[in-house]
Amino acid sequence: MQVPVVGATSTDRAERPVAHPFVLSRPHGTVVAEGVAEQFRSASDAADALRAGRVPAIVGALPFAPDHPAALTAPHLLHHSPVPYDLPPAELPAITIAGALPSEDQHVDRVETALHLLRSDESDLLKVVLARALVLRADRPVEPHDLLAALTRNDPSRNGFAVDLSPAGDAWSGYRLVGSSPEVLVRRRGDRVTAHPLAGSAPRHRDPEIDRATADRLAASTKNLAEHAHVIDAIRTALEPLCAELDIPERPSVTGTRQLWHLGTPIEGRLRDPGVTALDLALAVHPTPAICGTPTALARELVRDLEGDRGFYAGALGWCDADGDGEWMVTIRCAVLEPDGLGLTAYAGGGIVADSDPADELAETTVKFGTVLDALGVLR
Numbered sequence: 001m002q003v004p005v006v007g008a009t010s011t012d013r014a015e016r017p018v019a020h021p022f023v024l025s026r027p028h029g030t031v032v033a034e035g036v037a038e039q040f041r042s043a044s045d046a047a048d049a050l051r052a053g054r055v056p057a058i059v060g061a062l063p064f065a066p067d068h069p070a071a072l073t074a075p076h077l078l079h080h081s082p083v084p085y086d087l088p089p090a091e092l093p094a095i096t097i098a099g100a101l102p103s104e105d106q107h108v109d110r111v112e113t114a115l116h117l118l119r120s121d122e123s124d125l126l127k128v129v130l131a132r133a134l135v136l137r138a139d140r141p142v143e144p145h146d147l148l149a150a151l152t153r154n155d156p157s158r159n160g161f162a163v164d165l166s167p168a169g170d171a172w173s174g175y176r177l178v179g180s181s182p183e184v185l186v187r188r189r190g191d192r193v194t195a196h197p198l199a200g201s202a203p204r205h206r207d208p209e210i211d212r213a214t215a216d217r218l219a220a221s222t223k224n225l226a227e228h229a230h231v232i233d234a235i236r237t238a239l240e241p242l243c244a245e246l247d248i249p250e251r252p253s254v255t256g257t258r259q260l261w262h263l264g265t266p267i268e269g270r271l272r273d274p275g276v277t278a279l280d281l282a283l284a285v286h287p288t289p290a291i292c293g294t295p296t297a298l299a300r301e302l303v304r305d306l307e308g309d310r311g312f313y314a315g316a317l318g319w320c321d322a323d324g325d326g327e328w329m330v331t332i333r334c335a336v337l338e339p340d341g342l343g344l345t346a347y348a349g350g351g352i353v354a355d356s357d358p359a360d361e362l363a364e365t366t367v368k369f370g371t372v373l374d375a376l377g378v379l380r
Helices: 043-051 104-118 144-154 208-220 222-242 278-285 296-307 358-376
Strands: 022-026 029-034 038-040 057-062 071-074 077-081 095-101 127-138 160-164 176-179 184-189 192-196 198-203 243-247 253-256 260-264 267-271 316-321 326-330 334-337 343-352
Touching: 022 144, 022 316, 022 326, 029 057, 038 043, 043 057, 043 071, 043 278, 057 160, 057 278, 071 160, 104 127, 104 296, 104 343, 104 358, 127 296, 127 358, 144 160, 144 176, 144 334, 144 358, 184 278, 184 316, 192 222, 198 208, 198 222, 198 343, 198 358, 208 222, 208 253, 208 260, 222 243, 222 260, 222 267, 222 278, 278 316, 278 326, 343 358
Parallel strands: none
Antiparallel strands: 022 029, 022 160, 029 077, 038 071, 057 071, 057 316, 095 127, 127 343, 160 176, 176 334, 184 192, 184 326, 192 267, 198 260, 243 267, 253 260, 316 326, 334 343
């Protein structure tokens, strides 16, 4: 089944689709926004407009820093399809790595700075997530939907997204956020709430026996289990006041992507108040220690000091309809496409705790870049 308005027209299969403000592909289906009725830089204003019935739906992206402008749109139409995004990608241009922000050595220095605080008796910091970026260049303009098609087809679960960041203001006009996130921040269907946080990871291996042994070691890793526990504690604290029931397994399970094994915990709950929307839930939970750290305020301050403004990396993206149903993903395994279609900035990060090793943390970001680089055919 072809997703409405995403694929080529019925009269010309070769015709490429028009740009849409939002597309989210998931294993269970695709959501596509068509048209722009209103734009919001304030997530709380968007949530109020949705709750008041002034707009029929909200789609878009939340920034990493909650006090920075969001990129949210009230579309004219919101299309749902029960299948993942299935448009065959056009042949992508040659894309190469033009630089790193910061350099690998500088990223290691940042990790060591964080470790000094994490190991200090004078600091309350328990975890911080530090990221770096790669600057990519295409030899001819590339379209967001072609990037989306490549990312989705390269992911076994068919996760992918493309979001227009223009609603965030002039500085983001024409920029697109594209990626293939495996992490569900929060999902709402009726009064049911689900989430699947990921924290703690290990690289996959081509040898099945080594790969399985790596997964087993991850499941037993004291460091990774502690890192994951910080995330679960924060999500429990955020959701308990909103849920009459909340089911959180005692231990995480191991879940895999093409590049990585992750520790993940499937969380389920039932809302106390059916008026709480999926967007409300996303704002309550974001940012989690999975992409920020703990305590949140301390970690966010350190990220700002070491990295500057992350923009929409490690934020959230998703949709919410008039019934309050919706789904929001953590904005990881992603890149920002520049308006000219020639430049992209890809991001990857990792959680730092007291017994982290700087070289291992650098290697982890390198593996995580693979989601974007492999899909786009970038040589490393």
